[in-house]
Amino acid sequence: MRKESDVLGELFIEDDVYYGLQTARAALYFAVSDARVHPELIRAIALIKKVAAQTNTEIGDLDPVIGHAIVQAAEEVMSGRWDDQFPISAIQGGAGTSTNANVNEVIANRALEILGLPKGSYDRIHPNDHVNLHQSTNDVYSTAMRLAALQLLEELSWRFAELQEALQEKEREFAHIIKLGRTQLQDAVPITLGQEFGAYAQAIARDRWRLYKVGERLRQVSLGGTAVGTGINAPLKYIYLVNEKLRMEFPFGLARNENLVDGIQNMDVFVEVSGLLKAAAVNLAKISNDLRLLASGPRGGIGEIRLPELQAGSTIMPGKVNPVIPELINQVSIKVIANDLAITLAAEGGQLELNAFSPTIAHCLLESMKLLRKAVDIFINYCIKGVEANEERCRELVEKSTVYATVLTPYLGYDTCSELALESIRRGISFRHLVLEKGLMTEETLDKLLEVERLTRPG
Known part of the structure; x- marks a missing residue:
């Protein structure tokens, strides 16, 4: 001792x-x-x-x-x-x-x-x-928060790029599969499974770009400002040289904050970064929610896609397999959203020349980045890449639904299509069959109007 x-x-x-x-x-x-x-x-x-x-x-x-x-x-x-x-x-x-x-x-x-x-x-x-x-905790800690966040943000941005690519691959793979589109969980109009995955990819592309760009906000550091940003006890020569050496050592571009006082006392930059992490978490959760719905069943649910079967889903129900990866992503998203609130409250709680709650900001921000980085890796490799389409089920649900009523409204009229839709539901037969039964269209005309391209493309 x-x-x-x-x-x-x-x-x-x-x-x-x-x-x-x-x-x-x-x-x-x-x-x-x-x-x-x-x-x-x-x-x-x-x-x-x-x-x-x-x-x-x-x-x-x-x-x-x-x-x-x-x-x-x-x-x-x-x-x-x-x-x-x-x-x-x-x-x-x-x-x-x-x-x-x-x-x-x-x-x-x-x-x-x-x-x-x-x-x-x-x-x-x-x-x-x-x-x-020639240092203070206050200029060192606030600068270190930015350095750590920049490194993790770079890695996270690349993970989202990989997720975007994985979703785009599914968009191409499923481009030909017609399925039932839904609004408010009710049958709506036809869409392709590829279009759904393309929309997911586009949302993730926005996250990727936002996370990449927000790094610019973190590049201004207040090293040399010492206690409150006035640079007390630090020679001017030290202030300029230490920032230059830090720029040379750190792999991402840095600049000395023009207002060192601001860089030490205000934490809004971390709130901004956290807000974009929250937005990314929201998109991940939305996609995960959709995947769980689309894969629900396998007999009693929608069942339009199949997720990778990774583990037994129950200790009492043999053969049950759960959508565990989307469930994981949902929970990671909840944690990131909760961290964002903690960061917001900690940042607004600062007083005068220093924020005493910066340890909470640092911990929650870095935790969110690390959680998302690992979760996106898992999402890509153990879920998205293994998603399969149940093409027969997609076609079956389209045929059984009344979505063709909307498609044929310009040709048969709204009232006629409404009557046909209700009769189709009441009799338990397809809308297509009913149109042919009543002689309202020839099979050739109907086939042409119900082509995938006509159903899912503008014009």
């Missing part, structure tokens, strides 16, 4: 851990959840520590030996090597101060070890005086 102390007291820390006093206290006081700070956020903070150490070394404010050790330690944290050294709950007081302190302590103690010094030798490398030099 090693003893660490500050003005608030002292605490014994196990020798084999790299975090210190501030982390140990936070792990105790904020022990409300098993959910930990997302690794992506930790690694983004470590990247900032790396470029800050490089900058401070270059401008002469940090001993090169110490600076190089901090850079190496930060790179190790970025690699995920020390992920087990971040024990603090994702939900925490202090606007992210504990998370920043946790990273500072791990990097400081690992840097000490690199130089052959014992952990806790803070007179040589101090978490605040050296690792956190």
